[in-house]
Amino acid sequence: MKDSVLDYDAIERELAEFEAAERKRLGLEEAEPEHWHDANPQAFTRADRETTTILLGGLTLAHDHLLTGAMAGLGYRIEALPCPDLEALRFGKEFGNRGQCNPTYFTVGNLIKHLTHLRDDEGMEVPEIIQRFVFLTAGACGPCRFGTYVTEYRKALADAGFEGFRVLLFQQQGGLRQATGDASGLEVNGQFFRSAVRAAMAGDCLNLAGYRIRPYEVHAGETDAALDECRTILFDTLRERRSLIPALVRCRRRLNRVTVNRMQPKPKVSIIGEFWAMTTEGDGNYRLQRFLEAEGAEVDIQPVTTWILYNIWEHQHDTRRRLLLRGDDDGTMGLEGKDGRTKLVALWAAERAVRAIFGTYTRAIGLAGYHLPDMDEVATVSHQYYDNHLRGGEGHMEVGKLIQTVAQRKAHMVVSIKPFGCMPSSGVSDGVQSLITARYPEAIFSAIETTGDGEVNVQSRIQMDLFKARKRAEAEYRTAVERSQMSESELRSKLRGRRRALHHPPHVVAGTGANQVLELAGISTWPA
Ligand code: SF4
DSSP states (O other): OOGGGOOHHHHHHHHHHHHHHHHHHHTOOOOOOOOOOOOOOOOOOGGGGGTOEEEEOOSOHHHHHHHHHHHHHTTOEEEEOOOOOHHHHHHHHHHSOTTOOHHHHHHHHHHHHHHHHHHHTSOOOHHHHHHHEEEEEEEOOSSSGGGGHHHHHHHHHHHTTOTTOEEEEEETTTEEOOSSSOOTTSOOSHHHHHHHHHHHHHHHHHHHHHHHHGGGBSSTTHHHHHHHHHHHHHHHHHHTTOOHHHHHHHHHHHHHTSOBOOOSOOOEEEEEESHHHHHOOSGGGTTHHHHHHHTTOEEEOOOHHHHHHHHHHHHHHHHHHHTTSSSOOOSTTOOTTSOHHHHHHHHHHHHHHHHHHHHHHHHHHTOTTOOOOOHHHHHHHHHTTSOTTOOSTTTTHHHHHHHHHHHTTOOSEEEEEEETTOHHHHHIIIIIHHHHHHHSTTOOEEEEEEOSSOHHHHHHHHHHHHHHHHHHHHHHHHHHHHHHTSOHHHHHHTOGGGGSTTOOOOOSSSOHHHHHHHHHHTOOOOOO
C-alpha cells in the first residue's frame, strides 16, 4: 500500500487511546508530574530602599568600588563584596552544583562567604540578613552557564541556610527580570544605565592608567598610593553625581606625579580570555596581573567598555542578518513589530556615544593614544577561524584579539586565561587558537585554565613563555637604540617633557621602552 493513503496521525491517536485504556484497565495510570519551580523571591520595593543594602561584586576592585559610588548617588544603600578568594571558592564548591565553571563557584561562594560572616562573626540572625540585604548580579541568556547563575545562587543560598535571600538579576540584554515579586525598589532606567556605564568607564580609566604606570615606577608602591587617592576622588564625584571630567583631570595630575623610568625593555603581555577570569584580580586567576608585573612584565588589560561594545556589535550583526529574512521573526530579539532600520540607527548612536564618552574620559585622565578596538575588524579577522554567529563567553573576540595582537605588534606575549569547565573559552583556546598559532608562528601564546588550585604549575608555565617574551623585548629595545644612533644617556637627556608618568610614546613596536627610544629618535617605522 502506498504511504499517501495511510493516515499516520489517526494511527498514532488510535494507539495512544488504546494505551490509555489499557493502562486504566490495569491500574497503571501515571499521575501528572509536578515540576519544580524556583520561587526566586525578588521582592524589593521602594520602601525597602531605606533599610536594605544591595550587595554587588564580580568586576575589578576599582569597578566594584566606583559602581557603589554611582549607585549611592542614585539613593541606594550599596556595598561591594571583597574580591573572591580561595575561601569563597571553598564555599562555592561546598554548596554549588557539581560540574559548574569556576566563576560560578567563586562568585556564588563569595556571596555565601559574606552572609556566613554576617551570621557567624557579626551575630546577625538569618531572617534579619534576608530582610536587610539583597544581591544584585548580571545575567544573560546564551549557550554557556552564565544564564543559569541566578539559579545556582538560589540553590547554594538555600543549602547554606539562607533560603529566601533575594537575588536580583540584571539582564545584560534586557533590563531587570522581574518574573516574580515586586522589584520596583531597583529602577533600571536611563539614569541607572548612565550611572553604571560612567562608573564602568571610570574604573577602566583607572585600571588602564595603573597598568600603564606601575611597571615603570621608580619607587615601589607610588602608583598604588596615587590610584587609591584617585579612587576616592572618582567615588565622591560619582556619589555626588558631578561631572567626571574635572575629577579625571585631577587624577591625571596626581598620577603624573609618580616617578617613572620607561627606558627599559619590559615584555608586554596581553591578557585575554573568558571575561571574568581575565577581569578578576584575586585567586580566581591566581592574581595573574600582579604576578606578571612582579615578573617584570607590563600588562595589557581588556577594559569592560570593550565588552559593552561587543554587546552592541552582537545586536547590530544580528539585526542586519534579520533584515535579510523573508519575514520578520518573532524570537526574543526578533524584528516582528519593530523597525529594523530604526534599531540599527539607535545601535549606531549607542556605539558612537560609548566611544565618544570613553574617548573624553581617557583624554581627561591622560591616556593619550588609547583606542578601543574596532569590533567589525575583530569580527572580520576572526570569522574564518571562529564563526561570528557562535556566541557564549567572549565569542570570536579571543581569536580576533590574538590575531590583532600578533599582526599589529601590540604585545610580545598573549596569555589566554579561562576557567576550568568553561565551554566557549576552552573550545576556543584549546582548539581554534592552536590553528592561529600555527598560522602566526611568531606568537608567544599561553593558554591557561584556572581551577583554583595548581597555582604554581600555572605560574611556572607562564614563566617559561615569559622568558621568551623578555628576550624578544630586549632584542627589540637594543635594535631601537641602535637605530636611534644615540647612546642611552643621550636619549635620556632628550626625555624632558616626556617624563610624565602617563606619557605614552606612539605605538611602533610592542615594547613601551623601545617605543620611547623610537619617539626620542623621531623614528616611526620598523622593518618588517
Ligand atoms: S563563559 Fe565559560 S566561565 Fe564564563 S560563565 Fe560561560 S561557561 Fe562559565
